[in-house]
Amino acid sequence: MPTIKAYTLGDAVLAVRAGQRETSRAILDVILQYEPANQQALLWRAGVAANAEESVQFLQTLLRLDPNNQQAKESLNALRARIAKKRPPVEAVSEKVWKRNCEVCDAEILAAQGKCPRCGCIDSLTNLKEIVDNNLKDESLVLEVRRIWEDKLRKGGTAEIHYRLGILGMNTLRNSEALYHFEEASRLGNNFPAVERAIQTLRGQKLILAVDDSRTVLNTLRPMIVRNGMRFLEAVDGEDGLNSFRRNLPDLVVLDFQMPGMDGLETCRQIRKERLKNNAPIIMLSGKLLDKLRAKMAGANDYLGKPFEEATLVRMIHKLLPE
Numbered sequence: 001m002p003t004i005k006a007y008t009l010g011d012a013v014l015a016v017r018a019g020q021r022e023t024s025r026a027i028l029d030v031i032l033q034y035e036p037a038n039q040q041a042l043l044w045r046a047g048v049a050a051n052a053e054e055s056v057q058f059l060q061t062l063l064r065l066d067p068n069n070q071q072a073k074e075s076l077n078a079l080r081a082r083i084a085k086k087r088p089p090v091e092a093v094s095e096k097v098w099k100r101n102c103e104v105c106d107a108e109i110l111a112a113q114g115k116c117p118r119c120g121c122i123d124s125l126t127n128l129k130e131i132v133d134n135n136l137k138d139e140s141l142v143l144e145v146r147r148i149w150e151d152k153l154r155k156g157g158t159a160e161i162h163y164r165l166g167i168l169g170m171n172t173l174r175n176s177e178a179l180y181h182f183e184e185a186s187r188l189g190n191n192f193p194a195v196e197r198a199i200q201t202l203r204g205q206k207l208i209l210a211v212d213d214s215r216t217v218l219n220t221l222r223p224m225i226v227r228n229g230m231r232f233l234e235a236v237d238g239e240d241g242l243n244s245f246r247r248n249l250p251d252l253v254v255l256d257f258q259m260p261g262m263d264g265l266e267t268c269r270q271i272r273k274e275r276l277k278n279n280a281p282i283i284m285l286s287g288k289l290l291d292k293l294r295a296k297m298a299g300a301n302d303y304l305g306k307p308f309e310e311a312t313l314v315r316m317i318h319k320l321l322p323e
Contacts, residue, residue: 238262
């Protein structure tokens with residue numbers, strides 16, 4: 001299977017929906033340069049052709065590859081009828097004719113749809129903010145697909161596998177994980193513009209490390225951090241958090257007070273001993289107001305009582321991490 005290029009059919013779809021037909025043509029030309037037998041790309045290229053004659057040529061090419069392609073037959077017949085009646089050619093062909101497959105769950109996506117109707121993912125890197133602001137339709141399906149690709153990765157990493165895991169990471173708000181996979185995809189040959197832009201965007205975001213033994217708390221913190229333009233990294237206990245701190249040197253740490261094993265206070269003290277590496281601010285989380293003083297004494301910069309509001313947390317982070 002060829003290496004997945006940064007330009008995908010999803011990029012072409014978004015360009016069409018934005019009224020940028022010329023951009024869509026350019027993206028599809030790149031895809032067809034590497035995959036001249038890509039039937040979905042040929043269908044799309046016919047749909048955004050500059051004129052009716054060009055559209056007919058792409059449809060005829062597709063039918064030579066697959067004489068039984070019903071979409072191409074219907075589109076070609078519709079075009080020929082419109083040409084005969086001298087009607088506006090390309091724009092008159094319904095977008096419903098052209099479809100592609102979701103790069104996450106492989107379901108069919110119609111031209112007018114910006115995200116997969118089955119899993120709810122956005123599989124294009126054109127707009128990263130649109131991905132993180134999106135709500136998945138079937139998160140359990142997406143996580144299952146993620147496990148499948150992770151199994152493939154254990155058998156050997158390729159640019160395609162890392163690219164797919166990067167897309168899945170973005171859609172599930174695991175953007176630090178996504179950055180790693182996009183960097184690996186680039187290293188292995190998928191270093192096309194959309195991937196490189198995603199890498200640069202993610203590298204430019206502040207990295208927030210959240211350390212908490214509660215999966216519920218981590219799942220609550222993740223969208224709060226990611227949807228406010230920061231990169232999220234998680235650890236499930238104090239020792240894991242300290243190791244992650246040393247490896248990744250985050251810009252800020254959100255640290256739970258009560259954890260089994262190495263608790264938040266000891267983790268905070270150990271992080272402060274890493275001062276020569278990174279003097280990152282620390283926000284301690286606790287449900288007990290009396291823990292505030294102990295957190296300060298251990299080296300925390302601020303304290304946040306549970307439960308907390310997203311706006312309060314984000315405001316505190318911005319105060320500790322000025323631009």
